[in-house]
Amino acid sequence: MAISGRHYWNRLRPLLLAAVAVTLSAVPSHAQDDDFFGSIAALFNPNPTSRQTPVIDATPYTLNIEVQGGDSSLKNAVTQASNLESLKDRPPSGAAGLVRRALSDFERITAALYGEGRYGATIHITVAGIAPNAPNIFDVVERARKAGPVPVQVVVDPGPPFVFGDIRILDAATRRPLAEGPSLRALGLEPGESARADRVVRAEAVVVDFWRERGHPFARLTGKDVVADHATHRLNVTLLVETGPVATFGTFTVSGADFLPPNFIEERVEIPPGTPYSPDRLTRLRKRLLTIQAIASVRIREGERLDAQGRLPIYIEVRPRDPRYVGFSAKYSSTDGSSINGFWGHRNLFGGGETLRLDASVSWFGGVPEAVPNADPFGYKLAASFVKPGIWTPQDDLILNAAILREVTNAYVREGVVALLAVRHRFDDQLSMQVGVDFEDGQVEDTTGIYNALVTGIPVDLFYDTTDNALDPSRGIRLNATVEPFAYLGDSGAGPVMLKAALSAYHAFDDDRRIIIAGRVAAGSLVGVGDLYDVPPQRRFYVGGGGSVRGYDYQSASPRNAFGQIVGGLSFFEASAELRVRITDTIGIVPFFDMGSAFATEYPDFSGLKYSAGIGLRYYTPIGPLRVDFAVPLNPGPDDGSFGVYVSLGQAF
Template structure:
């Protein structure tokens, strides 16, 4: 095991060095390969784009370093914030350009004066945002206020003696709290019925009167009435009155809900790259349906699922038709039809893989997609079942999707592959074909019924056998999460039932059941702390263990199931200790996804799971692991590095596992 781990680390080092070297290239070939262009390199030699921050770690120049200003005026700034806690002092400093840009001196005395005058406004806004409406701000440049008649002469004189001293004194005063909060009709000034509650607005009398809460409440009010079929709802004005005696803030929102509306005619523009009527057929909003921004958002997200479409803009008319309906215009734009790319994955327990692909997003003009993949993999160690097997594998695959074969809700899905797969339990060479129809019941719920064909030769610890397998999988999926690669809310549920017409020499009868459920919950508005959980289980009934082909059995262990353990290692073994797989399995994972900065996050996690020889999980011999992950968040998803340790390892288990890939673990 130790020798295999050392080879794994060497492989990881070679991959990372190769990627960083490729990213550092500036020629057209490297730019096209990475999906960017040479404009990503800034004039100071730093790299932009997806991996720019990573490359710049090795650059001698700071990222986006600006040249010094002409006639620079150095200065030193000190703060004295009274009548508040350290958190407010930090907020004041964060709002100050004098503090934030102190290492970039402004141009001349005028530049320093402008910076100081702007700080009055910005620091005052910071005080308001924290509920301090009686603050006093005094800024001195070389001992004088920035609006003094002779301020330029004083700054120049001070500069001749060294950095200009700047003093910022802030007396925050008392924190104000909300008093009366009213929502009234802008025309009649009468209280509005069916208005959102103060709890929904987060404007509770007696709570700190944060200015940010008032601004946020405006959006909540407008969204409330728009969701109630009032497309032209708006805040006409607001009256914010601070009582400096009572230390309270009274807020009155003057709201114009506007008329109730229904959906009217839909007009599509920019869709000439698709077959006529493609977009119109997918607008399943009947005329007369009550207006709803959520309905429009679901339509927009559904259209964006088609790879041929780059953007969808929905424009609402500025007035209703005579029948009270609202005309809608949908503007779409195409993506580039062809694309190429590559990807790589690394695991010290699962092996590694490199994949190159080519694709077409609109093959015949009807949104058809075709993708060709060529993958080379390396298992990393000798297979336990077939020690003499070459550790290298391959897979050549073609995937085709044809939208709307019967109706707009039905898609044809086909995937063909030729592959060689090396694992600890078996070595397989196979040709596979999956052809099915996917039906969309709703934006979240889909059902796919397929024909699953496989012709393969599989070698394990006992012998080499040929298998012809015919299955009919039924796969039901539900997904209402807000992101594919980095969800922060919602549920993902999948369930598969696949009866086999033929299964090796066992004849007809065995059926596979497989299901998983994941859920995600963000505890804050900025989605900096997310709790994610996953459960998965499966069973094969109607056949003995050795009647099930090795590649169709269940295995647990590795980056896709139980991190920290070797690939497939948490699975049943024969009397010689060789992995043979099971007829059932159970897995569970829990992650706390914490963003430390906008681009860096840490993820402590725990996993558990095992495969079982019995038809149903008996939870005997469950394995557990724990670890921590590092996330680098990019525009297309998080780059994941996980380090996991087994908690109850057996004599054949390793000490830890390392996993590198794009996207969250689940």
């Protein structure tokens, strides 16, 4: 079979072939020749060869694939598309099975060539020396197999590379250019660029999304003309678009929410009828509803037609999650110590979306605390967290946290109780603020002795988040800022104010988010404090360890007293940068650089900054990446270690 001369395709063929190639490449090839469920079972058999059902009338063959010209990417594309190649260790059944396999390679290799921008290719496949569609092919194969494996040859002349030529986006009704639309650059169809078939497929979605985002819910592509001009080696593309009417949102109808109070979902829609239609509003609504822990899934369907007022009805279908859950987590760090935590929770405690979580954890410091050398290295924490949504308005949540704990660090050991009562108000899907009352009482031991440390304050927290994923963001920014005036802060009494903020930013360099650069900057200060030692040690600032400057021991990049013991600071500064690179769909590497320090002064003076660098391994799971980081200090002091290892779920920031 050959592809040559000036050839015009019908409107769908090149794109369908590309879609077939993508689909087939994602499916194990042997599923086409054998039982599918048997193929799945093969994943769990350590010796699949011994378990395979023998093929009846097996027809072994030898294969030679020759790609004339082209780079390694083109050759790999042809080889990976070939059924003959991927299944060569699985002989087909009889002459008919081998012929079917050879014939399927024409379409598969053609699709792969279209995907590489090659539309003038010639493909020659021979089985036992003749074409697989020859009238006497079965007799020839039967004779050849008696002498041994049947010789099969694939010769591909990919032809010249094609580039995009004339690109037109037309109104489907008038066949005239639309007054507005996405740029050719946004479509990926710029004239002179490689005419890969997948770019045309992607452009279709971009065109439809462009009009939907401008209030046309029924925008669609009604047709396309894709013409390869072999004289000029250009691919000319015409897309026919039906924009449909401009619409506004109509009524929202909710189903499946019987496990929540009446109108609970409706009150949180926040899109009044008459609001201009926007698919982004629906995406954000779905994301917001999924933050309600009692909800397992949210499906949003758009109506098939507008109502009498020109509004689009929307249907929301929700399903409940199991209300109760249990689990455990663990963390290991060679510098911060290790911990294991067990928890129980309820996602709909009183039937109004209330959540309760109880945690019990034990920890091991992993060394001898510098400030309290004789201290027991084991710690514990018994904690409860309760959230009541919609206490005043649907945007206001009541938060109550309380814990009994024993914490062991290099700078101090404390035992006591902590509690927080707060109200969180959500302004929109990205911005929220929380105001609360902070209380802490207990016993603290540090280099100066043992004493009670009462703390009461009014923390005000601001949260701004435009990222796309909580555990593995690839774009956007994340800002957390806190201002907490204290009514009582140990020997400092009333008046001190704690200021703290952290800003993270993320940028993906490609659509598949395989290369991401991430950065973080954080700083804080205790203002209005007479002396460092007037501040309870647990409320001072510390830097060093897995959550700040990796490679240094926990809290070690902090001020020390005359005896070299860590005492903490009144301010701090931290900065980190990471390059997150996915090697495969599940494995990634992350080179990183950290810097930072705590300071004895009220504001950072940037003296004695610590620096570190390292490499991380990521294993990507459905719930988030598993992180393993190895870091070394770049300017260690005499009390610093030589490296740090950190294991946890989620990115470092």
